[in-house]
Amino acid sequence: MTADANSSETPIRVGLLGTARITKFAILNPARTNPRVEVVAVASRSEDKAHRYAKANRISRAYAGYQALLDDSDIEVVYNPLPNNLHAEWSIRALQAGKHVLCEKPIAANAEEARAMHAAATQSGRQLIEAFHFRYHPLAARMKEIVASGELGAIRHLEAQFCVFIPGKKDIRFAYASGGGAFMDVGCYAVNVCRFLAGSEPIVKSASARLIQPQVDHWMSAELEFPGAITANVTGSLRSQIWNWRAFVQVTGEHGTLTVLNPFLPQFFHRITVESAAGRRREFVSRNPSSYACQLETLVNSVRGGVPLPTDGVDGIKTMTVIDAIYSAAGLRRRGETLQRS
Known part of the structure; x- marks a missing residue:
C-alpha cells in the first residue's frame, strides 16, 4: 500500500460480509457509478459461493469466512448486511480490525448491542454508520x-x-x-x-x-x-x-x-x-x-473528510x-x- 493510499483522492476500498440480496442495491450498483468507491473483496461462509459471487460482480478477492476479509489490511470499509443477530458481533470485529463499518438497519438486535458497537467505534476511531439510506x-x-x-x-x-x-x-x-x-x-x-x-x-x-x-x-x-x-x-x-x-x-x-x-x-x-x-x-x-x-457518497465524504453522519452509532442506539x-x-x-x- 502506498503512502497516499488513504488520501482524499483515493477511492475507498470496500469489503462485503456475505452475499445478501440488498448488497446489489446498497453497494454494488451505486459503486459502479462512483469513482470514489472500489469494492475489492467479498466473504462468505462458503468458499465456492464467495468465488462465484466475486466472479459475477467483478470483485477481485473472495474469502472463505468473514474473519479472513477483516484480516485484509487493504480494506477500509466493511459493509455488514448479515442477519440482525450478527450485526453487533461482526461490526465490532470489523471496527476492532480498524475498519469503518456500514451496517444494515436495524443497527443491532437491541439497544445494549448498539451501545457496545458505538463503544467499539469510539475506541477504534472508526466510523459506524447505520444504513437508513x-x-x-x-x-x-x-x-x-x-x-x-x-x-x-x-x-x-x-x-x-x-x-x-x-x-x-x-x-x-x-x-x-x-x-x-x-x-x-x-x-x-x-x-x-x-x-x-x-x-x-x-x-x-x-x-x-x-x-x-x-x-x-x-x-x-x-x-x-x-x-x-x-x-x-x-x-x-x-x-x-x-x-x-x-x-x-x-x-x-x-x-x-x-x-x-x-x-x-x-x-x-x-x-x-x-x-x-x-x-x-x-x-x-x-x-x-x-x-x-447518496448514502454511499456521504460515507466517502465522512471517511475521507470527516463529514458528520446523521445515522451514526448514537442515532442507532436511540432507534x-x-x-x-x-x-x-x-x-x-x-x-x-x-x-x-x-
Whole structure:
C-alpha cells in the first residue's frame, strides 16, 4: 500500500460480509457509478459461493469466512448486511480490525448491542454508520425543511407506516433467533423517520402485535409520545397484501399537514403534499441519485473528510431503545435474548 493510499483522492476500498440480496442495491450498483468507491473483496461462509459471487460482480478477492476479509489490511470499509443477530458481533470485529463499518438497519438486535458497537467505534476511531439510506436522499432534507419552516405550526401528531408482503413463513425475517420481526425490518423505518422529523426522543405509550411465530411479529403498531405533547403512531407489517402496500409519513401541525408518500425508497416514486393556510400543493424532489447512492457518497465524504453522519452509532442506539420499548409494551421479548424451549 502506498503512502497516499488513504488520501482524499483515493477511492475507498470496500469489503462485503456475505452475499445478501440488498448488497446489489446498497453497494454494488451505486459503486459502479462512483469513482470514489472500489469494492475489492467479498466473504462468505462458503468458499465456492464467495468465488462465484466475486466472479459475477467483478470483485477481485473472495474469502472463505468473514474473519479472513477483516484480516485484509487493504480494506477500509466493511459493509455488514448479515442477519440482525450478527450485526453487533461482526461490526465490532470489523471496527476492532480498524475498519469503518456500514451496517444494515436495524443497527443491532437491541439497544445494549448498539451501545457496545458505538463503544467499539469510539475506541477504534472508526466510523459506524447505520444504513437508513432514506435519510441521505434530498427528500429527507426537504421534509425536515417543511416541518422546521413553521408553515404547519406547532407539531401535534406524526404517523408513519411501512407495510409490505413477504410470502411464506420460512423467511429469515420471521425467525426470532435471527433477530426477525416486522419492526426489525420495516417498522424501524417508521420509528426512525418520526424521531428525525420530531427532532427528539419519544416514550412508548402502548403497542400491539400480531405474531407469525412465537415472539415474532408480522404486524405491529405502537403509540408514542414526544416532548411537547406530540403524539405519534408507527406501524410496520410484513404480511400486508400486495394491493395494501403502504409507505408514508404524515406530520400534523396546528395550521397544516405534511404527507409524504414513499419517503423510504424515493428513487422509485414519491410525492409531497402540503395543506396549510396557503392552500394545497404537491412537490417532488429529484429521484436520482438514489438514496443508496447518496448514502454511499456521504460515507466517502465522512471517511475521507470527516463529514458528520446523521445515522451514526448514537442515532442507532436511540432507534433501538425505542424498538426495545415497543416490543416490551407489546408483551414480547426484545430481540437478542435466548428463548426457553417448551
